Amino acid sequence: MSTHPLEELLHPRSIAVVGASSSGRGGGFVNPLLEQGFKGALYPVNPKYTEVLGLKAYGRVRDIPGPVDFVISSIPAAGVLQMIADCAEKGVKLIHLFTARFSETGRKDAAELEQEILRQAKKAGIRLIGPNCMGVYYPAEGIAFNEGMPKESGPVGLASQSGQAVGEITGNAAQRGLRFSKAISYGNALDFNECDYLEYFTQDPETKLILLYIEGVRDGPRFLKTLRAAASVKPVIVLKGGRGEAGTRATASHTASLAGSREIWNAVVNQAGVINVTDIDEMVDIATAFQFLPEMRRANVGVVGGSGGSSVMAADLCEEAGLNVIPLPDEVRQELKKQGNAIWDWIGNPADFSISMGDESSADAVTKLMARHPNFDFIITFVSGPWRRDPESFSLEKHLARYSLNDIANKPVVMVFQDRPRYPGNSDDMAEYDKIVEQMKVKFIQDGYPMYPNIKRAASAVSKMISYYKKRG
């Protein structure tokens, strides 16, 4: 059990949303909590309403009858000091300030107000998340900040300085089957900062993999120490916003962060043993490899199911990403010959099935033989939607029957979805195709396969995971 101060604070008995309304972003915080099934008491606070989304609303925090542990503030900045005084009276322990327009505006009075808020909160023993952020997603506690966030928990912990990024990362990740222990957006880092969140996730037994989107570091030496400590026990993937000149200017006005140089950053994170990424797709891709694949230290890949040019390009892109696309072992070829396979002398790695002339058992046989051969460490397989000219396969069940992956469960399998050529204007046909494709993806992800939109991203993500485990020995 973690003894980090956040541990207790993130298990509130009750939550008050100050500035709640039935629509807009204030209501936006009430609705996700309702939808996520927060089990404690939930109090909308807004003097303008007597009811918000079916819940009794209160004029001020101090009007709430029961105890209030956690407050989400979506009122304008000018009202925050008064609200903190109320919270102090109520014994509130934690405030998430969605409220913005503080130091990030670059204005002196706003920065001073921010500091005064910190002083008042400290005096009252109240801890702060934010300001200028989306706050907490903790599915096991029924806490969420967006509608539709998955209710299931998972191994991924995320701290994101940006509220936009926390939405994009959790959204993209959820669609890939990634699930979160918790995700916290922390904005201007006025009280709890990047080091606190990192320490929390490092200790947290629910978190097996840490993602961090960070714009500025308040205390360089402590951050490096914290990052090293985190990376020594769990994989850490870091995306730094504000790497160059323009980005550094942007972080100042976004979260009032002082960014450093790209070179120093890269040196620091490499030294710490952290995986350094430059965009959200890359972060989610690598996290997908970590969540779904075992610890892998060798990179000999068998690539199957591509066709023609895509097999050739797959070979190039895998090699350029650092994977070894080894030649098909002669034993496999001899075994195919023994089985009477018509293209036994032609097939290679990547195994291109464009001339198998519809003989699906051929693709199947090669996949299984590759998986059984000790030279291959894992398989990347292309999957695709049903062919519209083949009405036989134009259903989820019939099409899934093409992929008999149960027999190769002894080797890790990575999936790449390869779209069929599609042109604009065939929308009726494509709606049915898209539906089957969506169901296929959901099914394969549920079955535990990492799924990528193309071979380049698959190869790069898996290769980076392998490099990580190799370095750790």
Add this chain to the structure above:
Amino acid sequence: MSTHPLEELLHPRSIAVVGASSSGRGGGFVNPLLEQGFKGALYPVNPKYTEVLGLKAYGRVRDIPGPVDFVISSIPAAGVLQMIADCAEKGVKLIHLFTARFSETGRKDAAELEQEILRQAKKAGIRLIGPNCMGVYYPAEGIAFNEGMPKESGPVGLASQSGQAVGEITGNAAQRGLRFSKAISYGNALDFNECDYLEYFTQDPETKLILLYIEGVRDGPRFLKTLRAAASVKPVIVLKGGRGEAGTRATASHTASLAGSREIWNAVVNQAGVINVTDIDEMVDIATAFQFLPEMRRANVGVVGGSGGSSVMAADLCEEAGLNVIPLPDEVRQELKKQGNAIWDWIGNPADFSISMGDESSADAVTKLMARHPNFDFIITFVSGPWRRDPESFSLEKHLARYSLNDIANKPVVMVFQDRPRYPGNSDDMAEYDKIVEQMKVKFIQDGYPMYPNIKRAASAVSKMISYYKKRG
């Protein structure tokens, strides 16, 4: 007018599809021709049928009553010599051999049959496209090899050694608004080879931009000369399949190509002034920049419409791609102040509107002022789907009204579609959202904007186009 031999051959009075049937790939060639509205005579040939897709079918090519200029062969390899004899008798000028299993199998008898086919065709004065390829897409002539290919012509000419790649490129390109003069897939390059197609597109007045997917080169010195000549008159984007060891093995079994080393290839194409890409997304991204943007030689970009972290990351990714994200000029800031803009002192470049608190006129004003300021060469603007919690904007018209881009037509505008956070399971809501997003994209593409799925790909593509024009001076 081009005097290249392909020029006359690609305007056939009639087409016969040998091996045609009402379903499967043979029928697959008849149906696209019907759908595309080929104006000449169309003859299915198959002794098993009297009719194919409503057209009278013939037993053999020599049974066809009228003249036959162009034959598409989708019969097995064993029947090709007999078919060529028939074609010789009929005075056929061009055969596209979809038929495969020749030299790419690595088998001696298959390679010998391929050579015999070439000899017989030469003797009869018949030219060959292929074998082992998809053949010709020429919308102005009503010739297509896939269903749903756009009927409109455009400036892009494509030669692709791979049939899979020609489908993927034309499909992805069509969705981005790219349109083709013609696209030819040429497989094993038995007769016409990469140099012939390149020379054809170089001379072709309908082609303003040449794309090439190539696996092997038959004649190195001629290829280099041809590539240089092409690049001296039109932009040429080349994707080489078979750059590494595994890819080279794969090209041999795919199109019987002998690939060279990655280093030699890179040296050759750079020397020739060609744009060298490594995957299809990159090829289509850069082609989109060339088709939609004017000749640009300076890279000072204004980035607008992002929000929070995405603005910060946009700055980083633009700079890392080679664009200059210049600071917002003071004149623009002073003008915003004069207009009474509440965040005049806060806004920068990228212009982040996350604290504009719904004041859309602010985004609008900054965009226009950036576009008018001489320091900016072009604008990258984020567009996104409507916010589900804002029923007001949840229609195409109302949502499009947010983007008043008419007033900034004096500067090139590049669009990046930024998805809203989406989680699995909200499919009903999302279907409506997706529909609006799809319509938005179609509208903006029709209006002539290059559209990218993310800022990284947008910045990289535009930067590469600018580098190309700068080099050419």
